Amino acid sequence: MANQKLKIEDLKSELLASNATWVAAENEFTSLSESEMQKFLGFTPAPGEASLMEREKQALASFAAFKVAKGAVGYPTTFDWRNVGGNNYVTSVKNQAACGSCVAFGAIATTESTMRVLRGNPNLAIDFSEAHLFYCLGGSEGRKCGGANGGWWPENAFNKFRDVGVIPESAYPYTGGDQACGAPANWQSMVTKISSYHAITNAADMKNWLSTRGPLAACFTVYNDFFAYSSGVYRHVSGALAGGHCVCIIGYSDTEQCWIAKNSWGTGFGQGGFFKIGYGQCGIDAKMHAVDGVVETGWNTNLHVQGLWSNESDRNVYVYLENLGWRKISPDNDNIVINLLTLFADAKANNRTVNVYLENSIIKQVYSL
Incomplete structure (x- = not known):
């Protein structure tokens, strides 16, 4: 069974017979054997966590409860971070290749877009290293x-992002396949950390977060x-269980009753690397993870x-910087606060x-140009 290939014509017939809401087509995966397809996954619930089947039951129960819930909601009917006021806050689709590193890709995709949202800058050049997060951490x-x-497991990936930090893609580009950590010797001076993260298990809360704060893993x-x-x-x-997979949820549609997701299988999959999945389906909304904030170190x-x-x-002074937002001036001592504040005030007054x-x-540190 593990070496069987997907019979696409049979699947199309099944979709037609079941009045399915999606379309199947030949792609780079349909020619692979089952065992080869499984290499593009990478999520197994952690010890003590709900199994894949239990997650599916939780998602269906949560969706059923959500449908009958009463009361007003604060989120829009549809939302997609690829088009918010004509701006795209979602970073480019990547490819994990035949390696079970999806958790790293989902965590990084979520963090990258969250950072763009926090900065209010859809064009922010941000690209973290999945290789560092997966192969090293x-x-x-x-x-x-x-x-x-x-x-891997999302909680562990986000813990590493918070406690250790992740370097830029340029410092350690990703290639699929087991390898020793290839981060540069000075990698610790390059990291960006998240401040914290949390899990969301309620569909309404997921939509509220998505429509105001950023994507979810x-x-x-x-x-x-x-x-x-x-x-x-x-x-x-139809089809047998292949395994677990992690992605980045970038939006939703109540009209279509679905979540909108960014995958990590390259742009040849789905709709340019994105796909839609129905509410309550396959455990997708049993639990999602949100990034609360990003801790930055380095020059801007x-x-x-x-x-x-x-x-x-005392020493509680903030400056609002273009494409960066409010940031606190170092409170280490009075002289530092006064000197930095003077530089900022002069730069603002003279439009430098x-x-x-x-x-x-x-x-x-601050240098006025």
Whole structure:
């Protein structure tokens, strides 16, 4: 069975007979054997967590409860971070290749777009290294592309993002396949960390977060028919269980009753690398993870000063920087606060840009241009 290939014509007939809401088509996955397709997954619930089947039951129960719930909602009927006021806050689709590293891709996709939203800058050039997160930080826990230690868990990935940090893609580009950590010797000076994250298990809360704060990371059960997805709203019709997979949820549609997801199988899958999956399907909404904030360390250059703020508390001074937002001036001592505030005030008054060095999101150094 593991070496059987997906019979696309049989699947199309089944979709037609079941009045399916999605379309199947030949792609790079439909010619693979079942065992080869499984290499593109990578989520297995952690010890003590609900199994894939239990997650499916939880998602269906949650969706059923959501449908009968009464009361007003605060979120829009549809939402997609690829088009918010004509702006796209979603970073490019990537390809995990034949390696069970989907958790790293889902976590990074969620963090990248969240950072763009926090900055209010859809064009922010941000690209984190999935290789560093999976091969180095996941590797420190013994995680591999496949086998007994194949794949990873979202909580562990986000814990590493919070406690250790992840370097840019340019410092350690991703290639699929088990490998020793290839991060540069000075990688610790390059990391960006998240401040915290949390899980959401209620569909209404998921939509509220999506429509106001940013995308979410989600995992679900993959059946063999999913590999042939081309368009429409996926709902499982046929095929054996392949395994678990994690993606980034970038929006939803109450009109179509679905979540909108960014996959990590390249742009040849689905609709340019994206797909839609029905509410309550395959455990997709049993639990999702949100990134609360991003802790930044490093230089930000050529910024306009747009506002200054302080109150009566000692050394409690903030500056609003173009494409960066409000950031606190280092409160280490009075001289630092006064000197940096003077530089910012002068730059604002004379419409000059500044270069700013952040350490854990705190402004430590400023150069006026």
